Amino acid sequence: MKRNWDKEPIERQMTRQDEALKKYLSKVVLPNSAYYRNLFQAYGIGLNEVRCMADLQAVPFTSKETLVAALAEPDGIRSFVLEPDAKALARKPSVILKSLLLGKKSVRKSMEREFRPVFMTSTTGRSADPIPFLYSHHDLNNLRKAGGRVIELGDARRKDRILNAFPYAPHLAYWLTHYAALEKNIFCVSTGGGKVMGTAGNLRLIKKTRPSILVGMPTFIYHLLRQAEEDGQMIRGLRRIVLGGEKVVAGTRRKLADLAERLGSPGIRVIATYGFTEAKLAWPECSHDPAKESTGYHVSPDLGIVEIVDPETGWPVPDGHPGEIVFTPLKARGSVVLRYRTGDLTEGGLVRDTCPCCGRTVPRITGKISRVSQHLSVNMEKLKGTLVDFNEIEHFLDDLEGVGSWQLELSKANNDPLDLDELTLRICPESGLDNRSLANEICESFEQAMELRPNRISFVTPEELRKRHGVGDLLKEEKIVDRRQNAVRSTPIEPHLVKADA
Ligand SMILES: [Zn+2]
Incomplete structure (x- = not known):
């Protein structure tokens, strides 16, 4: 039965997360992740010991430092990639049964689509080496799903046209936008940003394709619109600006909305997203009146668990309290990190009441988001x-x-x-x-x-x-x-x- 991901009562969502976590750790992560198998062993945590979100506390955090240190080790980063052991799998009763019913070839094919890395994005750290994150087909489906939700929350329509101005790179934001549009069957042209086509090239494509949705980094989108204004180029028919890659404050929204109005597109809505390479997804705000405060980033409870912890002690803080954002996926294959410390602080914390703006019941990360170490x-x-x-x-x-x-x-x-x-x-x-x-x-x-x-x-x-x-x-x-x-x-x-x- 197909469920609405964003309509279930919060208690039900949390029970489902408990069930999903237990299954994901014991059946997917621990049998297939060299890093976490060793880590759980070192900390004396049994295969089936993490049964619910409260038990997750026993699992040590993984941080950017953990990954940077792994980069220096031979096979260090590879140890985070799920690699199923074919021989062990062949002995599993469920696999034997499937092989009998569907044939060995078909079982192998479906395992490969689930686990074989076919795609990669990486972190964009200026000082540190980029850290690669691998995706299997299974992950690409999740990326499409998460991207599609950004479009849903932004109230996009089939007839919209998207111009994706994120830099062309193995970078989450660019590819999430690309796959989001495919998922929702919406026209999308990806310019590759300023480096690939220059400002003039981007503006030419805007003229030609007349997008109703502009997607990109706040500073670049602002520069684009300013340039259009200087050139006397009108940009009519714009309905949404979707931002990612950087934090967005109220002032930025107001400036973008004002600029768009001067360019002939009054009443646009500016939607910010928050995502990071390690999560392999991003969470959007819902489409809201720009005069009103944002209600926060709507997370996908079926795809992962968000914890907010005290950045000093690492202990979870109550709902609605500020703290550091920590993420654990529930469906990822390829590269997997558990209890990933983002180094990002949310001022308003996680809230679990129904969104007063769109009525969705999923948890939201609220308030400003800042780097811990600034x-x-x-x-x-x-x-x-x-x-x-x-x-x-x-x-x-x-x-x-x-x-x-x-x-x-x-x-x-x-x-x-x-x-x-x-x-x-x-x-x-x-x-x-x-x-x-x-x-x-x-x-x-x-x-x-x-x-x-x-x-x-x-x-x-x-x-x-x-x-x-x-x-x-x-x-x-x-x-x-x-x-x-x-x-x-x-x-x-x-x-x-x-x-x-x-
Ligand atoms: Zn909402």
Whole structure:
């Protein structure tokens, strides 16, 4: 019987998750994952011991660090990929029965579709090596399913046309969009983003295909619309902008909706998604009135379990409390990580009441999402060795009136590694604003909100900012850059000179 994934009472969903977890661990993961078989053994957890979500607590977390360390080991990353043992399988009564009924060949074929990796995406870390995540056909079906749900929640229609402007790469967002459109039988053209076709190429395709849904990274979509406005190109008939790859705050939505209106598409809705390579899926917001607060990211309880834990202690926090997002898949094959610590913090936590906006009963991740580790120590005139939360600065700048897009650079004064830190804020203002009064306003509110002041604010063209962000070149745009490591002292400076200089 086909069930509605998003309509079941929450208690029923949780019972189903318990059942699915027990079955998934004992029958799929532990028999086939070298990494988790060893881990469970090392921690003395039996094959059938994790029977429900509460028991999951006994399983150690897997984190980005675990995976990076595995990259350095021979076969380390491979140990996370499910590899069934053909001989052991051949002895299983259910497999024997199936072979008798359907024939050996057909059983082998179906096993191969379930387990053989045929597709890959990878993480986009700037500093660390990318970590590959493998998919079998079984995973691609899940990817289609999860993608289809993004379209459902965005209220897309068959007659919509999608333009996918995510960078063309082995990157979850690009492929999720591609498969989502296929799943829902909707026309979709994938431009590959700025690197493949350039801004002009993207705008030409928008003119030709007249998309009603634009999908991409917030900064790139913003740049595209700004460029269209500068070129005098109208973009009519747009209904939705779907964003991924970066967090999206209310200010970004408002700016995009305003821009779209000026381009001839009033009343659009902006839908953010939250996903990560390790989950092999993304969760969307539902389509909501942009004037109202988002009700959060709607998760798929049948595809995985979301836990919210205290980032310090690792203990689960009650529903509706802030904490770090931890994910365990329930249907994945290929690369599988259990209790994966995302390093992302949700401000509103997980809520399990019915969504007041769309009436769906699935759990939602609410509030702003930030990286756990965005606290940087800065040495400024009045703030020697102070820990500053750059997440907060990012949210603040994204939300700021008058600021179109921006970049904040941390560097060393005089390019000297021993000197004070400096903050340079580059701003591309929303069109038609007076730069000088805006600079003063920004400085004032920056200081009030953040208790520190940028050393300088410079106004730049959208083109320059786009280059600095690495739009089209990087998979994550560089909105906050720390160049303090790059400071070099070219010639030794005598101590008295330093003093005289200061
Ligand atoms: Zn909803």
